[in-house]
Amino acid sequence: MKSKPSPPELVRAFEASVASLRGAERRKMFGYPAVFVNGNMFAGLVRDSMILRVARDWFGLGDVGGLEFLCAEAEVAVQSLAAAGRRFDFIMEDAAYADTPERALPLARALTGRVAAGGTLVLNRHFRADARELTREMRARFEQVSVRRVRREGENALVICVGPRELTGC
Numbered sequence: 001m002k003s004k005p006s007p008p009e010l011v012r013a014f015e016a017s018v019a020s021l022r023g024a025e026r027r028k029m030f031g032y033p034a035v036f037v038n039g040n041m042f043a044g045l046v047r048d049s050m051i052l053r054v055a056r057d058w059f060g061l062g063d064v065g066g067l068e069f070l071c072a073e074a075e076v077a078v079q080s081l082a083a084a085g086r087r088f089d090f091i092m093e094d095a096a097y098a099d100t101p102e103r104a105l106p107l108a109r110a111l112t113g114r115v116a117a118g119g120t121l122v123l124n125r126h127f128r129a130d131a132r133e134l135t136r137e138m139r140a141r142f143e144q145v146s147v148r149r150v151r152r153e154g155e156n157a158l159v160i161c162v163g164p165r166e167l168t169g170c
Helices: 008-018 053-059 074-081 101-112 128-139
Strands: 024-029 032-035 040-046 089-095 116-127 142-151 157-164
Touching: 008 024, 008 032, 008 040, 008 116, 024 142, 074 157, 089 101, 101 116, 101 128, 116 128
Parallel strands: 089 116
Antiparallel strands: 024 032, 032 040, 116 157, 142 157
């Protein structure tokens, strides 16, 4: 089955957003436009979604160096990162976007352990009610937790968790 191409206007917006990157190589990844820096994928399109756009625009990561992008099955990636002892300053999870809170919570808990001291975990949720349930759980795990609607008229929301607490027995 052939993948649906990204809309031309999104491709143009993507190209404009990465045009100023020095040392960036433009090539296709899974048939979609992507940008690589030092051989590592930095940003790309998948169908009609722009990867890293929210991180750059909403969280001021556009000028931060050393960004690392990982695209994998969430459970496998978290296990591998945990086994390697990897921690990150910023993680944005979109894998459990439309899952029920009961299904999304184990991934959110596992990601908590991958956030560096003072770092941020953002959980993207399809329904605000689901975001509220995850928010209650994350408040025990982070110093600051807030919910931000993506669009005023939309139903989806971001749960923004800053500063992981040191938890014992988790």
